[in-house]
Amino acid sequence: MITVTNGATIYGVDAKIITIEVNIVQGTNLYVVGLPDNAIKESQHRIESVLKFIKCEMPRQRVIVNLAPADIRKEGAAYDLPIALSILNSSHQYHLQDLDKYMILGELALDGSLRPIKGALPIAMLVKQYGFKGFILPKENAKEAAIVEGIDVIPIGHITEAIDFLTRKIIIKPVQAESFDKINDTLNEYELDFADVQGQENTKRALEIAAAGGHNLIMIGPPGGGKTMIAKRIPSILPPMTIDEALETTKIYSVIGKLPNGFLITKRPFRSPHHTISNIALVGGGSNPQPGEISLSNNGVLFLDELPEFSRNALEVMRQPLEERKVIISRSKVSVEFPANFMLIASMNPCPCGYYNHPTKKCVCLPVNVQKYMNKISGPLLDRIDLHIEVTPVSFEEISSKRKSESSKVIQARVIAARNIQIQRFQKFKNIYTNAMMPSAMVHDICILSETGNKLLKTAMEKLGLSARAYDRILRVARTIADLDCSENIKENHIAEAIRYRSLDRNNWGT
Ligand SMILES: Nc1ncnc2c1ncn2[C@@H]1O[C@H](COP(=O)(O)OP(=O)(O)OP(=O)(O)O)[C@@H](O)[C@H]1O
Ligand SMILES: [Mg+2]
Ligand SMILES: [Zn+2]
Incomplete structure (x- = not known):
């Protein structure tokens, strides 16, 4: 039978x-x-x-x-x-x-x-x-x-x-899940909050812009400056996940059998792989293709701490997924696709000793070594990072002050408002919902500058020696700053601020 x-x-x-x-x-x-x-x-x-x-x-x-x-x-x-x-x-x-x-x-x-x-x-x-x-x-x-x-x-x-x-000898009651709204209410509180970060107003501002426009960002600063502490708090200011995002991310953890308690993942993931990670563990792969860290960060944050320590090869293999927001793993017979839509946050010291440009400590590196260090990350990967910020350590007075900083909830509210403007803007386009996702061809149609704005950008690019690749990046970021400002037009002050976030383009590091 x-x-x-x-x-x-x-x-x-x-x-x-x-x-x-x-x-x-x-x-x-x-x-x-x-x-x-x-x-x-x-x-x-x-x-x-x-x-x-x-x-x-x-x-x-x-x-x-x-x-x-x-x-x-x-x-x-x-x-x-x-x-x-x-x-x-x-x-x-x-x-x-x-x-x-x-x-x-x-x-x-x-x-x-x-x-x-x-x-x-x-x-x-x-x-x-x-x-x-x-x-x-x-x-x-x-x-x-x-x-x-x-x-x-x-x-x-x-x-x-x-x-x-x-055989109908017993009845087993089907298991019921709690509804998404109920889970979302109770689980969406992040333990880490920006209220714990003293001072660092410029850094926090840059992170708010990054979160609002979905931009990738790199922090450059000396040891102990708070880069790691700040990065860990980014998920708390991103908008809550939608049910579709939650399902998409949960599926990835489900297929590798790593779903904590079998609950829907409603918090944005924060993944922070060590720099010794293998290429396969980072982007995915294997004979039975498995998702890597970039997919486990889907709809969340991938934090690469100490970026120059990662192998050049590992950073190379991330380029395509960063562009396409998915990774395709091809085997002789099949090709498998995993989502990889993440926000890249990187951090690095400004030089091997860590104190280049430090306000009080002296850098002991030879200029040539500072250059070499920076060169480790230059090029195509940097092309995909919209904001560069220098994080200087806060003073003892600031750290020891009992004053509470602005909470993540308050920052998140502004981020959500700016995201809503972008959702409106891109509603006609499939798979684009943040300014960072705009393809280059669209940037010129959407980020229109006034004549004075244009002049300002041109002068700045010439004076600071900014590369052509910086141009699109600045426009996207300026658009996000304008959105945070609820301004329909990109104004001069928006451009001026966006230009400030291109430290690594200035080409004079170590000289
Ligand atoms: N702005 C700040 N407010 C409150 N605490 C801070 C601040 N900056 C640094 N700290 C304290 O200093 C510690 C070290 O910071 P953190 O490890 O984030 O620095 P880092 O920049 O990542 O350094 P490294 O380059 O060595 O990795 C933090 O855990 C925190 O306790
Ligand atoms: Mg650190
Ligand atoms: Zn140094």
């Missing part, structure tokens, strides 16, 4: 249906066909052990398991449960109802208990899309799957529960 049920495999951040057919014919041994990897072959031994454990048996005839379609690679042990249940049904040890109407996944331990799977969220989305009756899965993954509303998520701790459920 042929039994058919449904599983799924993960492809990038999405799931695809895998049909599982089991038949029992004359002969011996279990055969798995349909390009399974070793894990699935190993599942034969687990299933045998489990069947014995629950006082059932592996049929003494030939069991054929077909996983279709054959041309999709299937990884992992998550097919244990649907295969075991199908064998029980095909060999008439149990009469299991509606097997073909459910999505069923779960890895079996030798005693029949279930181990969690990866990608429960995108698979649950597939369950909904295809209108399955429900999703039978390990109870650890139930909350995660229940994020998708309108499907029956049936949590299972042990294979016998699945059998009892499918």
